[in-house]
Amino acid sequence: MFLRSDHELQFAGGASARSFGRMEAPARAATLGDRLQLRFPHFELAPDLGSQIGSREWWRGAATCAALLAVGWMLSPGIGRPIRAAVPAALDGRDWEEARAQAFGARALGATSGMRMAATAGVRPLADTPERPILELTATLGNGGGLAGVLKRSGVGAEDAARAVALIGSRVSPGELNPGTRLDITLGRRETKAQPRPLEKLAFRARFDLALELARAEGGLALKPIPIAIDHTPLRVQGRVGSSLYHAARAAGAPAKAVEAYIKSLSTRVPMGRVGGNDRFDIIIERQRAETGEVQLGKLLYAGLDQGKRSVRLLRWEEGSKVQWYDPKGIGQRRGGMTMPINGRLTSNFGWRVHPLLRFRRLHKGLDIAAPTGTPIRAAADGVVARAGRAGGYGNFVKLNHNGGLATGYGHMSRIAVRAGQRVRQGSVIGYVGSTGISTGPHLHYELWKNGAAVNPRSVSLASVQQLSGEDLRRFKATYARLMAVPTGAAKAD
Template sequence: MTMAPVAEESRGVDFLDGGSALLDMRAEWRNVGGAAALAPVRSSGPGFGRRRRRWRDIDLVVDLGEDVLSRRWWRGVATLTLLCATVAFIAPAPFEPLPAAPADRVSAADAMQYRDIAISPLGAGSRTGGRMAANGLVEPLSQAPDRPNIELFAKLGSGDSVAGLLARAGVSYAEAGEAARLIGSAVPGGVIPGTSFAILLGRRSPSGVRPIERIALRAGLDLNVALTAGADGFKLTTTRIAIDNTPLRIRGRVGDGLYWALRASGVSPQAAGEYLRALASQIDVGGQVGPDDRFDLIISNRRAATGESQEGPLLFAAIERAGASDVKLMKWTVDGRTDWVDANDAGRQVSAMVWPVAARITSGFGIRIHPILRFARFHRGIDFGAHYGAPIVAASDGRVTGAGWAGGYGQQVRIAHAGGISTSYSHMSRIIAAPGSFVRQGQLIGYVGSSGLSTGPHLHYEVLRNGAAVNPLGVRFASRALLEGQQLERFKARLAQLMAIGTQAPPAQPKG
């Protein structure tokens, strides 16, 4: 079968690639051995869709890393050589970098003088970097005059002595010892570290030592001490400063957080922490305090007439709760021991346990999946996620009934308290308390570890009432009568005195 050639219409679209037109392709059917074949035929003339090559179609941008030693590669090398020769031809005769800044217009000597009188010597602590040349008005001296006196300031460091401080300042050992003895007689408790001394030394003696002319120091909030040298030796002068010992009372609304409300009211971190610990003996500070509750605390405070103040310990801690009973506690000392006493029920001691370690609770009391045995088991206490080596203290006063290895509990301390209450502290790394000894609340008994059946450092803390485990979060010791008779009357009088702080009307101002 013979097939006639079929002409296919070309489409008039010009495709350009690197300045060249696509060739016009024609198709011609030919019968080869009875089979139809399609053969491309290149057009001999310009044809439809072609254009002649022009000079701007030449590719001057050549990648010398491709087609090495080809005609196109040699054309790129020639172009690069021509460009380099052109740059070398038009470059200035002294081929050197252009200056980035103008050259100095002054001589080296002038530049040095300018530098000497600039701010650099002032920054180094001197008035000028140059020296004035001598003229006819200058009279040479055989020796430089010595300064008539020297004024020094020194601060007493921890573990240092007044005599040692004065000796290092250049005072002779004899004068330093005598001055220290006189200052010590004026300050019975001794000069505390951090006290500043203003020392004035006189003219240097032939031996090279300067004598003391005057020493002044603030030996306390209410005492100024001055030591002055005279014809008959040292003269000691002490000046008392008036002190106002009225305690400071701070009250306010809890708002978003009790601790930050205390800090915003001017309470120091130490007083705020002591206040929270006192309240924690009666209520859950984290869950039983609302934003509308109001805190009330009284802090011992000493204020000097010169304006300095010195904060003392917390005296009274209270909180007025909107939906529950108020808590009022006052610090009171009985038989040499200071305790918080319930001011609502005057004369009853607040007896409550404290947390044995400063850490968060990681596991509560009750049924749980044991982390090692992997089955449900009753958890007889609570776990504190403290770091290894954290100190553990006694939750309350008591007698140590056991201290040693206790099987899966590891290193354990057991303490018996009043009212049939006992506590245990397990998985310790080291035990401090001795069996049979009596410990006070807050006394160190050991350190956190991971001994026994434990997955990591923590404290397992249990509370038992008559041998049965109870939830430590709900344990409160029954308060007991602490004051009676004259002691109770003094307690009530002191409480009334504290409650009057901040309630007195200010004195009337005289009319002009």
């Protein structure tokens, strides 16, 4: 085998250029091409026009190419002249309708698919169409429509619909039926099409623990209540906090609303910033399990956090319409008076001192409490936001007006979470610890005014502690013991 370069033939294998693919002797060449190749070994009819540009061989190849193009142009039939073909005859009448029925096209333009045969003399129109003897329907109760309206729209007569609503109302209130309730309706045979079908059967889930069924008997519609057994064992979820308390509790099987209530109740006893990754959470949630397999989760019953040396255990306790959280001894949350806005290290008391930055002696009108940047600052008592914004050396500052001529101020915030005129509750987050204004580091400057004059915040009585006693305490401890006996109902988040 050989390769041809721009200069000469070069060998690429073990055979010579003369012997590869040809007879060895010139006398045995049988074709004109073979004879020309043997006589003119360097001659090519169509040379490479990309090499040896401008040589005699290149000009000969260019002339050959031009000649071939000219011959092709002369032999071409022409450009722009149409090629005539046979045109089919136009269809009309019955042929057109049959062809159109078999064609495919857009239905929006009136096309049809498939073939439709025209009616013959054997076709007779029906005087009446037969009906199904029984219709089984499914309807869904909507918002504000009412049960009677849903039944009428499903084909139930007004008399049967009114009778069904009256029977159901004797067992459950119409307001107890939740939107989205599925109704299984069975309509019977009617004598003529001019009257509505009679209601033969109506079945639906009225409550989580009750199903109702209406059936037609000899005396008319009759109601049959079907009680559903419910297991009220609570759901207990335990696990390790890890990188996120919320995500760990959700991964363990606790619903989102219960986790939010858990964190909210827990934050009244321990700062969330002090919850570590190795701490253990313990959550108990109200749960109802029907014998039919459905599960319904309710409110948070117990919130626990084990931090090793310190643990928090809170039990939900309802007193009328109020909800309180108590520890196992029946001691509740602080109420009334004022609470400290943050938990931190007291670095400066109320009184005269030399200012750490200004270097002169003046009255320090509040308390300085050191805490990490971003620590939530909570309202010391119920009140109205009198000011929220920048205030000179105080930096980001919030002032709250309270009853009894009291007012509190919170300075050096990194961020303000309330606006002027807003009403806040005791314990509500109003901002976050920072170091704005004239400050040596992240801390809260907390002031208290009584009738416009600055007073020592530590001189005002703090919140009182609520505690159960007597029969309430006995019932509380019994409930706590019962909840502590509940086994873990979901996989532990370790």
